[in-house]
Amino acid sequence: MYTTELKDKNQKPQVAAVVEDPERLAAFEARVAADDFIEPKDWMPEAYRKTLVRQISQHAHSEIVGMLPEGNWITRAPSLRRKAVLLAKVQDEGGHGLYLYAAAETLGTSREEMIEALHSGRAKYSTIFNYPTLTWADIGAIGWLVDGAAIMNQVPLQRTSYGPYARAMVRVCKEESFHQRQGYEIMMALAGGTDAQKRMAQDALNRWWWPSIMMFGPPDENSPNTAQSIRWRIKRETNDELRQKFIDVTVPQAEAIGLTIPDADLKWNDARGSYDYGAIDWEEFYAVVRGEGPVAKERMQARVKAWEDGAWVRDAATAHAAKHEAREAAE
Amino acid sequence: MSKNWPLWEVFIRAKNGLSHRHAGSVHAADAKMALEAARDTYTRRMEGVSLWVVPSAAIIASDPGDAAELFEPAADKVYRHPTFYSIPENIKNI
Numbered sequence: 216m217y218t219t220e221l222k223d224k225n226q227k228p229q230v231a232a233v234v235e236d237p238e239r240l241a242a243f244e245a246r247v248a249a250d251d252f253i254e255p256k257d258w259m260p261e262a263y264r265k266t267l268v269r270q271i272s273q274h275a276h277s278e279i280v281g282m283l284p285e286g287n288w289i290t291r292a293p294s295l296r297r298k299a300v301l302l303a304k305v306q307d308e309g310g311h312g313l314y315l316y317a318a319a320e321t322l323g324t325s326r327e328e329m330i331e332a333l334h335s336g337r338a339k340y341s342t343i344f345n346y347p348t349l350t351w352a353d354i355g356a357i358g359w360l361v362d363g364a365a366i367m368n369q370v371p372l373q374r375t376s377y378g379p380y381a382r383a384m385v386r387v388c389k390e391e392s393f394h395q396r397q398g399y400e401i402m403m404a405l406a407g408g409t410d411a412q413k414r415m416a417q418d419a420l421n422r423w424w425w426p427s428i429m430m431f432g433p434p435d436e437n438s439p440n441t442a443q444s445i446r447w448r449i450k451r452e453t454n455d456e457l458r459q460k461f462i463d464v465t466v467p468q469a470e471a472i473g474l475t476i477p478d479a480d481l482k483w484n485d486a487r488g489s490y491d492y493g494a495i496d497w498e499e500f501y502a503v504v505r506g507e508g509p510v511a512k513e514r515m516q517a518r519v520k521a522w523e524d525g526a527w528v529r530d531a532a533t534a535h536a537a538k539h540e541a542r543e544a545a546e
Numbered sequence: 547m548s549k550n551w552p553l554w555e556v557f558i559r560a561k562n563g564l565s566h567r568h569a570g571s572v573h574a575a576d577a578k579m580a581l582e583a584a585r586d587t588y589t590r591r592m593e594g595v596s597l598w599v600v601p602s603a604a605i606i607a608s609d610p611g612d613a614a615e616l617f618e619p620a621a622d623k624v625y626r627h628p629t630f631y632s633i634p635e636n637i638k639n640i
Contacts, residue, residue: 258610306590317553529551533575539576540576
């Protein structure tokens with residue numbers, strides 16, 4: 216699961232505080248423009264490093280927090296098959312978080328710093344996870360729409376200019392496609408079921424559609440860092456380009472199972488070869504980015520509790536390792 | 547965390563006959579835990595038949611700044627490659 220880079224609307228645009236050596240900067244720009252990969256020990260401008268740390272750590276946090284809305288349905292999955300599938304998916308999200316934390320660490324930030332930033336509320340994660348999962352159909356909608364949006368975002372990132380991030384994305388993308396398919400399968404089953412089940416599927420689509428298309432981030436004209444990130448090949452496509460692609464592939468998928476996208480203005484535009492869609496409520500988006508999402512507090516409480524409840528295990532493992540090291544040294 | 551766990555690099559042999567290949571890294575308190583974490587993190591889909599974990603601190607890496615002097619001299623030694631030598635068409639099996 217993925218989020219585009221998030222910032223509060225009022226946060227100042229990033230200014231490069233460091234004046235870079237123009238010769239090195241030019242050499243760097245040329246390498247990136249030629250689609251060369253940048254590796255951890257290579258010289259890079261400070262602004263590139265900072266943008267990457269922010270984007271990769273937000274991405275990692277989103278994977279980790281993303282386990283929460285689905286995790287609370289594991290015990291309530293309607294069959295053993297669905298339960299096994301959901302467990303595997305949630306485990307994958309944990310793995311994706313770990314690949315990404317490791318990629319961010321190669322830029323000189325520690326795991327502890329990143330976790331502390333998340334728990335203290337300084338770090339952002341995808342707005343989508345601050346919406347509640349009310350029914351089983353929400354698990355279907357998340358897999359289909361949220362993971363679908365994530366795939367749209369992540370596929371071009373396999374060619375992002377920072378090597379460790381690109382390699383992490385290759386692994387993530389390989390695993391993500393099952394997530395989307397299992398979600399669509401849940402929606403398909405419900406949409407083909409009883410009237411009540413069909414209503415449940417439609418209700419989930421109604422609630423998840425808009426937050427899902429907001430996942431791509433603010434429109435391009437309000438995304439001041441996009442141009443820089445595209446030039447540095449940190450991003451490969453703009454928020455609006457990705458959003459449009461997602462809408463174009465998803466609408467027929469909804470129609471195929473008899474569900475209706477909750478957008479009265481949605482209409483095929485022959486001239487553009489794309490769907491026109493209605494206005495997005497960006498005030499809602501920015502409110503969720505500010506931490507006002509319906510279940511933002513619960514998410515962080517659950518995250519911090521898990522971390523604190525696990526402290527004794529981490530301490531025990533540390534003590535065990537120290538004891539064995541001391542014993543081996545004594546022999 | 548009372549103490550930052552060291553970083554370990556993970557290498558996976560996809561199948562016998564192939565060499566181990568770098569897959570990523572994990573944090574762990576000791577080698578046994580690093581192997582277990584590597585297994586859970588990097589081999590959920592039959593990615594391999596064997597794992598290596600190596601303390602990241604034990605890896606000595608070349609400096610990208612030295613890449614020119616280390617690797618470029620090979621470019622002017624084309625006579626190390628078989629295509630450098632021209633052999634008449636009628637000579638076979640060489």
